[in-house]
Amino acid sequence: MLKFLKQVTDYTKGAVDAARFIGQGLSVTFDHMQRRPVTVQYPYEKLIPSERYRGRIHFEFDKCISCEVCVRVCPINLPVVDWEFNKEAKKKKLKHYSIDFGVCIFCGNCVEYCPTNCLSMTEEYELAAYDRHELNYDNVALGRLPYKVTQDPMVTPLRELAYLPKGVMNPHDLPEGARRAGKLPEEILDEMKETQDGESEAASANAK
Template sequence: MMKFLKQVGDYTKEAIQAGKYIGQGLSVTFDHMRRRPITVQYPYEKLILSERFRGRIHFEFDKCIACEVCVRVCPINLPVVDWEFNKETKKKKLNHYSIDFGVCIFCGNCVEYCPTNCLSMTEEYELSTYDRHELNYDNVALGRLPYKVTNDPMVTPLREFAYLPKGAIDPHDLPAGSRRAGLRPEEIVEQSQQ
């Protein structure tokens, strides 16, 4: 009889503990149900990227002097610079320039250290392909400027979600000049300097 009562007691403890764990899980679920949605309907809506976003590299062929600084500062020696020395002008002549974005880590060193500013970061991040060899961009492909999210008529650009006014869930319902809740980091710095 005692063995049976012990088994019933153990079963009851386990059932109570299981109910406690289920309650904890449901409390997290219900907590998330009360929050604002933070998803973006991706192909039709895109967040406006910050100006310091490190996207695909843009290359200006005419500005490049083939100094190969970008290759030396790259952690993986990625840019391929093909040049020939012109004996008459005693300068390097750039023949070909390419970057493989399948290998690139988008660190931005090449852009930062380029002496002629022929490299720049764009806000293009949609580089997916079915063949990895298509990610090897030559100087022609690197010279194309990307289409900005704000200029694309097929896409609704979204402001960031963190600064929506209190009670606002959908950023599309807000008028363009509406005041945001909280301050941007730049505004906090400006207030601290005053």
């Protein structure tokens, strides 16, 4: 009799434990059902990078004056500027230019300090290659126009969290004209202008 009672107790305890564990598992599932879907069906869907995204560098050969400022400001002296001195014109002539994106840390220093603005950062982030040496881009590869997620007809562009209207957490099926969170650059400029105008008016009133 005692053995039977012990078996019943063990069985009941096991059933209660099983129910508790199932409940714990389902609570995690229900919790996730309340969350924002973060899955992007890459490569059919792609996130639009933010405005100041630091992606692959674009280089304009004709604007480069071979000054090598980009090399000096680079934390790892990465850009390779190959030039020769043109004795007749008495100035440097650029022969080749390259940046190895297998080593670059995309800090943007070279872009920031280039005196002729011939370097710019694009929103291109797909830089995977089978061979790391393929990531060493010469001036031809660097001069290629950047890929844009929004201009690719094969891709559904999704807005990144920073671009979603306030309170919206799902980047799928947004209406076309949905505004992004925060102020647009031109709105900030208008506000600054208004403040400046107000300040100058107050200053002129005080002077009178």
